[in-house]
Amino acid sequence: MxxxxxxxxxxxxxxxxxxxxxxxxxxxxxxxxxxxxxxxxxxxxxxxxxxxxxxxxxxxxxxxxxxxxxxxxxxxxxxxxxxxxxxxxxxxxxxxxxxxxxxxxxxxxxxxxxxxxxxxxxxxxxxxxxxxxxxxxxxxxxxxxxxxxxxxxxxxxxxxxxxxxxxxxxxKPFGSDLASARALNRQILAVFDEAQIYRIDHYLGKETVQNIFAFRFANTILEPLWNRNYVDHVQITAAESIGVEERGGYYDGAGALRDMVQSHLLQLVALTAMEPPVSFDATAVHDEKVKVLRALCPLCERDVDDIVVRGQYAAYRAEPRVAPDSTTETFVALRLAIDNWRWAGVPFYLRTGKCLPKRATEIQIHFKPVPHPLFARVVGNGITPNVIALRIQPDEGIYWEFAAKRPGQTIQLSDVRMDFCYADSFGAAPGEAYETLLLDAMRGDATLFNRNDEVEVAWSLVTPILERWAQSPPPEFPNYAAGTWGPDAANLLLAREGRAWRAP
Ligand SMILES: NC(=O)c1ccc[n+]([C@@H]2O[C@H](COP(=O)([O-])OP(=O)(O)OC[C@H]3O[C@@H](n4cnc5c(N)ncnc54)[C@H](OP(=O)(O)O)[C@@H]3O)[C@@H](O)[C@H]2O)c1
The missing domain is CATH 3.40.50.720 (NAD(P)-binding Rossmann-like Domain)
Incomplete structure (x- = not known):
């Protein structure tokens, strides 16, 4: 037929x-x-x-x-x-x-x-x-x-x-905390239907972010591995090498938590951790993303003190339109837990900041070590567990790092990389996110935009951190030098769990 x-x-x-x-x-x-x-x-x-x-x-x-x-x-x-x-x-x-x-x-x-x-x-x-x-x-x-x-x-x-x-x-930004985001949703929804509203997070328009869908759901070999049975932890870094430049006026009232974590980083968590949607229409995709965000364990005051780190780079207070005694954070690192069948027990470590050593956004899936120390006698404990990294920007691509035998008569292992690079494979660097998003809105496709409940559930995770920080004095600010990976506390966050950040 x-x-x-x-x-x-x-x-x-x-x-x-x-x-x-x-x-x-x-x-x-x-x-x-x-x-x-x-x-x-x-x-x-x-x-x-x-x-x-x-x-x-x-x-x-x-x-x-x-x-x-x-x-x-x-x-x-x-x-x-x-x-x-x-x-x-x-x-x-x-x-x-x-x-x-x-x-x-x-x-x-x-x-x-x-x-x-x-x-x-x-x-x-x-x-x-x-x-x-x-x-x-x-x-x-x-x-x-x-x-x-x-x-x-x-x-x-x-x-x-x-x-x-x-x-x-x-x-963006859509609200500055849960209450203001809810109020804004109410005010806009009094005039427009949800289907008419396109809340932008330009990260979602990036080719590499959309490629998370393709990588995860168009390749059979990943699905059996993409869960708590094989994944040890996930690291998401969104680093900028520059400071606030001319945006001090806006940034000093916002900070890294509002500017980056509530929006871009939680979107990357949702895309990395979501279940396959039943289709690629907006409702199905938003439903799965919201399920992940709802499964994020809420943070109580003690959690905020223990597992959320804030930092400010050395020259921040001298930037134009920044208060000389500003307590705004230009760096955040935190540990999230997703309370669902796929991810229970797998920490998601997030960090973002300005004046870091390089501009790079990367999602790294760190797999568990091999269960049987077959090579321990010859290489000791030096086998690095596998890592799959999705390079969101720049040098857009994906790499897989694994152990290989070095040529020679003795057994020696090295970490090697299989690297997919957009520019090499497709002959051009990916286009601008705003091009995709403008066309999608004209076509009526809201898949790459945020739904009202998605924005609110992201704020509901972040707002307790803002509230706790408002009550408790910040650490000695500034607390990291430009060109470093943030304050020491960010390294301790992983070190006390036997892990370490891996530079993107
Ligand atoms: N800039 C970025 O790269 C960037 C990135 C991501 C998100 N965003 C978001 O995009 C939005 C716009 O940012 P922006 O940097 O473009 O702001 P901006 O440079 O301050 O521009 C503001 C615009 O609003 C107009 N305006 C202000 N008050 C007005 C009034 N009462 N009536 C009519 N026009 C008025 C200004 O026109 P006049 O000058 O003629 O008054 C100007 O065209 C913000 O929400 C920002 O958070 C910006």
């Missing part, structure tokens, strides 16, 4: 290779800001150059400063020149095709009139450019404006004509 090609098997839902999104207008709130200049516009221009944007498609940049369309386009050209892969100066004709799809809308987030004028402009674009009433609102603004803009969008009744869609992308 010839299979019916029109039926998509459930396991392939969400995996369609290339689907051009339908026509739409992207409205960027905060269009004169840093995120738009460094990430969004370069991503959009690169997508345009690769013919991946829908047609028709328009971008409306909204911000407070008065400026003409021409001035706005000139600024965006300079940003694209600096940050996009395709350089407008190398091919001006391409930029000249792109520029007319961009326009500027001056408005204050708080002004009802600004939204009324926006509605008129969107209807005009639908009529003159054929964007079919579909709207994607991107909140590239400071977090305190998210709820206000959602509320004003609702009040302005910009709802598109029947059949068209309206979606909202909300930038």
């Amino acid at each position: 010839i299979p019916d090609q029109s039926i998509v098997p459930p396991l392939r839902v969400g995996l369609a290779a290339q689907r051009t999104p339908p026509p739409n207008v992207l409205v960027i709130f905060g269009a004169t800001g840093d995120l738009t200049a460094r990430k969004l516009v370069p991503a959009l221009f690169d997508l345009f150059c690769e013919s991946k944007l829908p047609a028709p498609f328009c971008i409306v940049g909204l911000a407070r400063r008065a400026k003409s369309d021409a001035a706005f386009r000139a600024e965006l050209r300079a940003s694209a020149q600096r940050f996009a892969r395709a350089k407008p100066d190398d091919d001006s004709a391409r930029w000249d095709h792109f520029a007319p799809i961009v326009c500027y809308h001056q408005a204050d987030f708080d002004s009802a009139d600004g939204y009324t004028r926006l509605g008129a402009r969107l209807r005009e674009l639908d009529a003159t450019r054929g964007t079919q009433g579909n709207r994607l609102f991107y909140l590239a603004t400071a977090p305190e404006y998210y709820a206000l803009i959602a509320e004003r969008l609702g009040a302005a009744q910009l709802a598109p004509p029947g059949g068209a869609w309206e979606r909202l992308i909300v930038e």
Whole structure:
């Protein structure tokens, strides 16, 4: 019997290779800001150059400063020149095709009139450019404006004509603790349905993060090993070599726990530890991720004192827009436990920080030592247990480290690596996360975004740490020198359990 090609098997839902999104207008709130200049516009221009944007498609940049369309386009050209892969100066004709799809809308987030004028402009674009009433609102603004803009969008009744869609992308951070995340969810959900809301964590758009799905669920040999029977522990490191640079104002109010652990690192834990979803549609994937996050053992006050380490690098307090007596952490290390059948008894050690020796994000699966000391007589206890490492960035790839016999008449073992490197295997480094995420939101695929319960359960793990830290004085800050792997306490965290961090 010839299979019916029109039926998509459930396991392939969400995996369609290339689907051009339908026509739409992207409205960027905060269009004169840093995120738009460094990430969004370069991503959009690169997508345009690769013919991946829908047609028709328009971008409306909204911000407070008065400026003409021409001035706005000139600024965006300079940003694209600096940050996009395709350089407008190398091919001006391409930029000249792109520029007319961009326009500027001056408005204050708080002004009802600004939204009324926006509605008129969107209807005009639908009529003159054929964007079919579909709207994607991107909140590239400071977090305190998210709820206000959602509320004003609702009040302005910009709802598109029947059949068209309206979606909202909300930038990170989503809340600053459990209570504020819940409140923000409530406020936005009063206007938009969950299916319309796309909470961004740009880590999820990275090719290497998506490849965790492929590596784990498209390869038979891993599944029998990926559990407490074979895995000794997991280490996840997200290291930055730079300090806060110009972001001191934001960072000093946030810190490493909010900025990195609550979002990126817990996402990596969820993807590493989740069960295979029944399909790759958003609901199935979110359900499995939430199950892992719910299984993380909550931390009581004593746990926070014992298994969460905070650090601050030496010159932090002298950075621009950082308080001279700041107690903000620029480094966190912690030990998590997942209370479920697959992972009971397997510690997950997480660390992240600024001014560390290198920029590297890596997930390492450390396997148990061999049970029978067959080689002990010749090599002593020096056999290193196997490690599989997923290099999220840079040098994106995966390596497996195992023992091999050195050539020669005596038995001597060495650790060797099998290394898969994206750039070598696929001929190019992976694309930018924002490109993937923008297209997914236009297509209505929320798999790589955060659902409301996912954000809240991540905050429910992190909030007791914030509360404990607010009550107890920090250790002697600063407590680590730039260019080191954080305070000694981070090494002790593993050493007292007979383990050691392994540099990515
Ligand atoms: N920058 C990044 O790399 C990055 C990375 C990850 C996440 N994020 C998140 O992305 C969001 C935006 O960050 P950003 O760095 O782009 O911020 P930003 O540089 O401070 O930009 C803020 C934007 O908001 C506009 N704005 C502020 N108040 C306004 C008002 N009342 N009415 C209208 N426009 C107003 C500003 O326009 P005017 O200047 O014209 O007033 C500007 O366009 C933040 O939530 C941040 O956490 C940023």
